[in-house]
Amino acid sequence: MKSAEPEKSLSAQIADAIRTAIVDGRLLVGDRLPSEAELSDQHSVSRATVREALKRLAAQSLIRTERGAFGGAFVNHLSYDAARAQQVTTSTLLLGMNAISFQVACEARYALERSCTALAAERRTDALLATMRTEIDTQSAPDLSDEAFCASDVAFHRALVDCAGNEVLSYHLAGSVEAMQPLMNMITFTARSRAEIIDLHRAIVIGLEIRDVAAVDRALATLEAYTITLGQTVLKARATR
Amino acid sequence: MKSAEPEKSLSAQIADAIRTAIVDGRLLVGDRLPSEAELSDQHSVSRATVREALKRLAAQSLIRTERGAFGGAFVNHLSYDAARAQQVTTSTLLLGMNAISFQVACEARYALERSCTALAAERRTDALLATMRTEIDTQSAPDLSDEAFCASDVAFHRALVDCAGNEVLSYHLAGSVEAMQPLMNMITFTARSRAEIIDLHRAIVIGLEIRDVAAVDRALATLEAYTITLGQTVLKARATR
DNA sequence: CCAAAATAATTGTCAGACATTTAAATGCCT
DNA sequence: AGGCATTTAAATGTCTGACAATTATTTTGG
Numbered sequence: 001m002k003s004a005e006p007e008k009s010l011s012a013q014i015a016d017a018i019r020t021a022i023v024d025g026r027l028l029v030g031d032r033l034p035s036e037a038e039l040s041d042q043h044s045v046s047r048a049t050v051r052e053a054l055k056r057l058a059a060q061s062l063i064r065t066e067r068g069a070f071g072g073a074f075v076n077h078l079s080y081d082a083a084r085a086q087q088v089t090t091s092t093l094l095l096g097m098n099a100i101s102f103q104v105a106c107e108a109r110y111a112l113e114r115s116c117t118a119l120a121a122e123r124r125t126d127a128l129l130a131t132m133r134t135e136i137d138t139q140s141a142p143d144l145s146d147e148a149f150c151a152s153d154v155a156f157h158r159a160l161v162d163c164a165g166n167e168v169l170s171y172h173l174a175g176s177v178e179a180m181q182p183l184m185n186m187i188t189f190t191a192r193s194r195a196e197i198i199d200l201h202r203a204i205v206i207g208l209e210i211r212d213v214a215a216v217d218r219a220l221a222t223l224e225a226y227t228i229t230l231g232q233t234v235l236k237a238r239a240t241r
Numbered sequence: 242m243k244s245a246e247p248e249k250s251l252s253a254q255i256a257d258a259i260r261t262a263i264v265d266g267r268l269l270v271g272d273r274l275p276s277e278a279e280l281s282d283q284h285s286v287s288r289a290t291v292r293e294a295l296k297r298l299a300a301q302s303l304i305r306t307e308r309g310a311f312g313g314a315f316v317n318h319l320s321y322d323a324a325r326a327q328q329v330t331t332s333t334l335l336l337g338m339n340a341i342s343f344q345v346a347c348e349a350r351y352a353l354e355r356s357c358t359a360l361a362a363e364r365r366t367d368a369l370l371a372t373m374r375t376e377i378d379t380q381s382a383p384d385l386s387d388e389a390f391c392a393s394d395v396a397f398h399r400a401l402v403d404c405a406g407n408e409v410l411s412y413h414l415a416g417s418v419e420a421m422q423p424l425m426n427m428i429t430f431t432a433r434s435r436a437e438i439i440d441l442h443r444a445i446v447i448g449l450e451i452r453d454v455a456a457v458d459r460a461l462a463t464l465e466a467y468t469i470t471l472g473q474t475v476l477k478a479r480a481t482r
Numbered sequence: 483c484c485a486a487a488a489t490a491a492t493t494g495t496c497a498g499a500c501a502t503t504t505a506a507a508t509g510c511c512t
Numbered sequence: 513a514g515g516c517a518t519t520t521a522a523a524t525g526t527c528t529g530a531c532a533a534t535t536a537t538t539t540t541g542g
Binding site for chain 3: 276277278292306307308309310311312313314
């Protein structure tokens with residue numbers, strides 16, 4: 001298959017070997033890897049090379065290292081938070097580096113978010129509805145900065161996806177929603193546009209409360225269209241400067 | 242804010258500094274970082290420490306290194322493929338390490354996948370429909386291994402999400418679909434179950450062709466229910482062994 | 483003018499050393 | 513016997529200096 005690979009460095013090869021062992025379950029969460037000295041013996045490389053391999057794995061949160069006697073490298077438990085943080089980093093860079101149009105990114109984000117409306121309307125809890133109302137209050141403060149408004153917006157939408165009561169879905173959606181924040185931060189929200197957005201947020205909460213999936217869907221669709229309009233306005237303003 | 246941090250290692254600090262510079266746009270795609278010798282001077286650390294920092298960034302696909310004169314570390318263009326590969330690794334580990342029920346994972350996967358049906362029906366191309374039909378043919382081969390069947394299944398669904406004609410959406414969905422493959426690979430597909438799945442795949446293609454969103458949605462919902470049933474059967478069989 | 487060889491810059495790897503951290507073992511005093 | 517201080521051992525973190533391998537550029541030779 002992969003015959004003529006361009007010969008990765010030794011540290012990359014060793015990292016791959018250990019990563020595969022973890023993914024395949026030969027190394028379990030909490031397991032301790034051999035010490036750097038043992039690994040360098042096993043692979044017949046220097047300790048420096050082993051360390052570079054371990055740092056690669058640490059960068060992916062696959063392992064952590066502890067110092068001292070009986071320390072070493074341990075297979076990490078990949079928490080939802082750590083996984084989401086990595087996904088957000090990757091997605092953010094992807095959006096930032098590829099000259100993605102704001103419209104395409106928005107379309108994707110709201111398409112994904114709409115995928116949870118049915119489950120959310122069915123399973124929404126009072127606690128999450130309360131969270132969403134709190135965020136709406138936050139967003140209504142007149143002296144709020146654009147960044148704080150965006151942060152609250154993200155928190156609101158995260159509560160929305162959490163309403164679906166599916167951790168895996170929350171993980172994927174939170175990643176896609178949060179990755180949009182840098183793009184959203186570029187938008188200046190006028191008092192008028194904030195009011196419109198807050199109205200739509202209220203419509204979403206009410207829709208969830210009375211389990212009206214169609215109403216939530218409509219509000220999200222309107223929000224998408226409105227956000228894209230705002231984005232285009234900003235882009236136009238930038239272009240003429 | 243983060244006052245009493247437990248003092249990260251020097252290589253982690255340097256990696257963070259460079260990562261921040263990339264995310265903030267102070268280093269642009271294609272830019273060359275200073276050489277390892279220069280970096281070790283700038284940060285007053287040894288070259289080994291700098292190298293560990295660079296390997297961390299390379300593990301996140303943020304940079305690549307080239308050898309030889311005028312080589313060095315360059316800020317990577319984060320391709321969709323690289324981003325998806327990372328997302329798949331992270332998601333796969335998350336599913337594997339957190340005792341996620343097959344049902345929850347399936348529910349999330351199909352909820353996300355359904356988010357592209359409307360766009361896919363609108364924008365599907367003949368080329369992608371042809372790809373999907375080819376995969377259906379592959380899946381119909383009677384002597385196909387379970388792994389090959391799953392791989393073709395993934396290819397089919399990837400073509401489906403590509404029909405939506407939104408790269409960002411494809412990135413997110415392909416990640417969530419591919420991360421399911423290890424779980425799917427645990428399922429033994431009987432001739433009977435393969436036939437059912439293939440029938441539903443055909444229904445999806447036809448639905449896209451005639452732009453019948455509801456039909457595609459129904460087929461996906463049926464596929465989700467059927468997949469969960471298959472998964473439960475497998476789990477039951479394992480439990481009694 | 484072109485091809486071959488030398489050159490210089492840079493990453494990849496190695497070996498050995500020392501510093502630092504941490505848990506366990508040891509020893510001492512009550 | 514028990515508790516506290518010290519020592520010890522194992523491990524990661526860092527540094528230094530060296531050499532190998534790679535590759536674009538420059539020089540040289542015909």
